[in-house]
Amino acid sequence: MAIMGETLHSLLVGLVCFALGMLLLELYKLAWRVDSRGYKLPPGSTGLPLIGETISFFRGINSTDQPRRYIQEREKRYGEIFRSNLFGRSRIVVSVNPEFNKHVLQHEGRQFQANYPKPLRNLIGKFGLLAVHGDLQKKLHGTAVNLLRFERLSVDFMTDIQNLLHTTLPKWQAKRDIHLQEECHQLVLNLMAKQLMDLSPSKETEEICEAFGHFSEALLAIPLRIPGTAYARGFKAREFLIKRIYEGIEDRRKHPQVVRNDLLTKLLKEDSFSEELIADFILFLLFAGHETSSRSMSFAIKFLTDCPKAYQELKAEHDALLQRKGNRRNGNLTWDDYQSMKFTQCIINETLRLGNFAPGAFREAKEDVKTKGGFVIPKGWTVYVFLTGTHLDEKYHSSALTFNPWRWQQLLQDQELSKNPSFMPFGGGARLCPGMHLAKLELALFLHNFVTKFRWEALQDEKISYFPFPRLIKGLPIRLHPQERLGD
Numbered sequence: 001m002a003i004m005g006e007t008l009h010s011l012l013v014g015l016v017c018f019a020l021g022m023l024l025l026e027l028y029k030l031a032w033r034v035d036s037r038g039y040k041l042p043p044g045s046t047g048l049p050l051i052g053e054t055i056s057f058f059r060g061i062n063s064t065d066q067p068r069r070y071i072q073e074r075e076k077r078y079g080e081i082f083r084s085n086l087f088g089r090s091r092i093v094v095s096v097n098p099e100f101n102k103h104v105l106q107h108e109g110r111q112f113q114a115n116y117p118k119p120l121r122n123l124i125g126k127f128g129l130l131a132v133h134g135d136l137q138k139k140l141h142g143t144a145v146n147l148l149r150f151e152r153l154s155v156d157f158m159t160d161i162q163n164l165l166h167t168t169l170p171k172w173q174a175k176r177d178i179h180l181q182e183e184c185h186q187l188v189l190n191l192m193a194k195q196l197m198d199l200s201p202s203k204e205t206e207e208i209c210e211a212f213g214h215f216s217e218a219l220l221a222i223p224l225r226i227p228g229t230a231y232a233r234g235f236k237a238r239e240f241l242i243k244r245i246y247e248g249i250e251d252r253r254k255h256p257q258v259v260r261n262d263l264l265t266k267l268l269k270e271d272s273f274s275e276e277l278i279a280d281f282i283l284f285l286l287f288a289g290h291e292t293s294s295r296s297m298s299f300a301i302k303f304l305t306d307c308p309k310a311y312q313e314l315k316a317e318h319d320a321l322l323q324r325k326g327n328r329r330n331g332n333l334t335w336d337d338y339q340s341m342k343f344t345q346c347i348i349n350e351t352l353r354l355g356n357f358a359p360g361a362f363r364e365a366k367e368d369v370k371t372k373g374g375f376v377i378p379k380g381w382t383v384y385v386f387l388t389g390t391h392l393d394e395k396y397h398s399s400a401l402t403f404n405p406w407r408w409q410q411l412l413q414d415q416e417l418s419k420n421p422s423f424m425p426f427g428g429g430a431r432l433c434p435g436m437h438l439a440k441l442e443l444a445l446f447l448h449n450f451v452t453k454f455r456w457e458a459l460q461d462e463k464i465s466y467f468p469f470p471r472l473i474k475g476l477p478i479r480l481h482p483q484e485r486l487g488d
């Protein structure tokens with residue numbers, strides 16, 4: 001009898017626990033579905049408690065054949081703007097709707113403001129541009145735009161990029177077999193280090209490049225600052241990089257007579273900027289202008305490897321340019337030469353569409369925002385403007401996973417591109433990337449030098465992964481052969 005009583009008791013306790021669990025789950029779902037203020041929230045699903053749909057999201061973009069799977073499944077059920085539970089945020093709305101994305105980005109500082117995950121903000125520092133708002137953001141954004149203005153691009157950057165390419169590419173040729181992704185990483189870092197801190201390629205810039213590898217890896221690592229974790233390594237890298245910048249500041253203060261044409265020197269003349277702000281600002285520019293551009297270079301070569309027709313047309317454009325320049329292969333191109341590269345612009349756009357290193361933007365609603373269908377995104381909720389989700393969408397780009405640079409020809413001719421919200425690789429509004437013209441210039445000059453100096457063969461099969469950011473899984477191992485000289 002006693003045993004039966006105990007069994008009955010355990011059964012009852014089990015049933016009560018089960019009922020309580022179900023009740024809590026229902027309450028959680030209810031609280032999630034209807035905001036406490038009774039708003040009609042955009043439709044969506046919670047996924048699992050706490051981790052929500054993060055795993056499905058990453059599993060989706062990790063699929064090389066169907067990187068849009070996660071979006072497609074939800075879009076079918078809920079539409080292009082849907083609620084989710086991602087990246088540890090249970091109050092998040094994902095948007096792949098081009099018009100709404102444009103609206104969100106254009107209302108920065110009013111209806112919305114940038115709100116990147118805390119681990120990222122900790123790494124870029126409190127004055128990293130994506131972490132600041134209001135007047136300070138406007139001022140720093142203006143400083144970045146000024147640094148990268150047309151007069152500097154068409155003279156200083158144009159010369160520096162080409163000088164760097166003329167000294168770096170022969171080194172690649174001497175090695176013959178290279179991992180292009182890694183080499184481009186160092187190439188772009190050398191350029192940014194020169195422009196920002198007047199550093200020439202050296203052991204020091206190699207160390208800085210290596211530290212950036214750890215820094216970038218930490219951005220998506222589990223934010224545990226325990227020795228040995230990727231996140232802790234990222235912080236060590238940050239400390240190392242900030243120290244290098246402070247040394248640069250000290251050097252300039254001690255030797256004011258040395259003439260330098262770099263951004264660090266210019267920033268030190270601004271009385272209103274503290275050294276802490278300058279250091280974070282320089283670090284952010286190095287970060288923002290580095291991995292983004294270098295990835296697009298190796299992606300462009302990957303796409304050209306797989307599309308011989310595009311390669312032939314690109315090469316013809318650059319051979320013709322070279323011929324017009326009297327076949328001087330290490331001669332410098334001018335701004336007009338750059339602007340004449342029409343097909344190159346198509347290659348650049350298509351590369352940015354398929355392999356953009358900046359997949360999306362995080363924003364927080366500063367007020368309740370109404371969307372189509374009478375839904376409301378309440379104040380304080382996050383909106384993830386998923387740019388890659390739109391760039392790979394069949395509705396806006398036919399055969400979206402196919403590299404087809406010709407799709408841009410008409411749009412570029414009609415100058416319709418800037419009006420097209422389904423293609424915004426550089427974001428928009430008050431945070432529109434100040435480096436966009438530099439990135440395109442770097443890529444064009446790189447392509448000119450690469451296709452006129454080399455033929456190449458892929459050494460292994462290569463695939464793109466969109467997880468955690470777009471990358472070439474094996475780093476694009478290739479063998480270089482010198483290109484026959486024109487007329488040889």
Ligand code: HEM
Pocket residue numbers: 114129130137141144284285288289290292293296356357358360361362425426427428430431432433434435436438439
């Ligand atoms: C292919 C190359 C690049 C891509 C795809 C890219 C993309 C982007 C995007 C999408 C944003 C907007 C982020 C947001 O709204 O939250 C952004 C912001 C920014 N980018 Fe770029 N970028 C590239 C290259 C560069 C370069 C070369 C630089 C400078 C050296 C640069 C500097 C910045 C800065 C400073 C911001 C922050 C602007 C602000 O918050 O006010 N980027 N970039």
